[in-house]
Amino acid sequence: MSKEKQKKFGKPKSFSNYSDSKIDPLQKTSLLSRIFGNQKKLDDARKTFFTAYKFESNINPLRIITLLLLLSVILGLGMFFIERNNERIYKSWKYQGISSIPPSNISNFDQVIDFSKKEQLSNCDSWDPNKLLEGECDKPISYVNEMNETQSRSQILYIFQFLLMFLLFFPLGTFFHRSLRNIKTLRYETSVSPEKSIVWIYFSVFLYFLAVFISKFISKDFNVSFSIVFLSFLFLSYRLYKTFIEIYKGSLIEKSNRLFFIFTNKFKIWFISYLSILFFNPSIITRFWAYELNNIDDLITATKLMNYSSIVIIIFCFFSIVLVAEIYKLQEIKNIKVGSITVDPLQ
Template identity: 80%
Template sequence: MSKEKQKKFGKPKSFSKYSNSNLDPLQKTSLLSKIFGNQKKLDDARKSFFSSYKFESNINPLRLITFLLLISIFLGFGMFFIERSNEKIYTNWKYQGISSVPPSNISNFDQVIDFSKKENLSNCDSLDPKLLLEGICDIPLKYVDEMNSTQSRSQVLYIFQFLLMFILFFPLGTFFHRALRNIKTLKYETSISPEKSIVWIYFGIFLYFLAVFVSKFISKDFNISFAIVFLSFIFLSYRLYKIFIEIYKGSLLVKTDKSFSILTNKFKLWFVSYISIMFFNPSIITRFWAYNIGNVNDLADATKLMYYSSGVIILFCFFSVVLVAEIYKLQEIKNLKFGSITVDPLQ
């Protein structure tokens, strides 16, 4: 009876070749993993995660980061000239006596009629197709078309800039992860984990953007919504400071205990540009500094802030290139002068 139960509930022989606990009782392989061929990759990942590593050059991530940041700089110049042109258009509207902001499209034609009535533009007060063909709304439609074109040009570049920033996260993560690993190979003792540090940075960036986008939904009060963004900025800045202070301590040739003297002038310039872009980027401007646009004068002022923001983006990208290049050079020089060691994570 016991033999029959053992046969009935025992492990089928046909599956024994896919999973054999006698070979490695800690790693039981499922049939599905074997079919799709993922087990070998998992085994390699387990072995490589705790494997020893040596000094690695950051030249390839540096080249990619520099290339992408140069594109971002060109986009920043494009944003600057477009916003500058838009600001001139809105200023001309003021000189023409226009005070109300025209609608950006004609999907709701009642808004066009309302705009025409406010500004006393011709006799645009009807939706009759015959009257529209006679040109009763040509003048207000001209302003609507200009408003649509100015907004569309700006939005296209903002979208490209945002996508480029998202792409930059990957080579930047690789660069700083490798830089943190390299300081250990350069004989600098630290308890910081490169993997955890990068995860904390990504988490801080996520919190910042989440705070920017939801702060106005949480509260319309300026102080409360701005405090939410500011707290996320403090958290991200703290995480960045911890990473950079360790990288500079492990990369500089001269050892010092003074944190402020460890950070170079290039880093300080980058940090100033970092603070500027965190509180003066297009998302912050539209949600805080130019949130309520009631007339053309407000629109022109908001556009002026936008092309100032473009200048901040250009400076931030430039100093970012300078910063990563400096970190790369410091580590390469220290490696050439003092050599490096092999680091075993398990020791």
């Protein structure tokens, strides 16, 4: 009887390999351990993650980055011609005697009436259907429609440019993560973690755009709102500096001890374009340099700034291609001439 009870209430055989402390004393049989795992499984996962690695070529991420940046250059060219055409349209309005900015949407007809009264275009001063049918409001409505078309074209390309920039985060993250790993295989001693460096850069980019979008909500004062953006810019620049200085130190065969000469001329040109795009991108222009548009002259000035912004985007994308290609070549050349080693993160 006792044997039958022992068999009936005995431990299932399927759990025996989890509870045998002689085999592995760290194994647990509790409910929590079966849900969240045990120490042995955690150790196995850690060993799998921190595996030794060798030099890896960055050619595939480079190709993807180059393709996306070339698309960004094409979009930048499109933005340039659209903004240039918009500037001509707004100047033609000024030559026609228009001094105020027409509304960009006809749904709020009170603004259309107000615009018509300011410019003394016609007798469009009410919602009277008879006047609308007689064409009293055709002239102010034509300005409104043209304003809507010019603004819509610019916004569409800007949205595509922003989405393309978001897509670039993934291959760029792969490229620079691999570049930081490669410098260790190229016999350069550094304590910088590739994973942490990429996370810090992503975080600083997020802070920059967050500061741009919320700065005007925090304060309408120019100095306060711009200071918020400027602090995020300093933080982003610092994180980029920490990453690039390690990449260039580890990628160059012969490097100078002086900081200024560690970076190549291509990087210095890229850095100038980087500064330009941070302070002359469309988001900054609409929130700071052309925040208040009171008349047609302000609109023309804002359009010129957007035109300059598209040129800056083109230059930045071009030199970004040059920069990543240079880093790729430097590491490949050093790998051929100096050779590489296998790096074990656990050592």
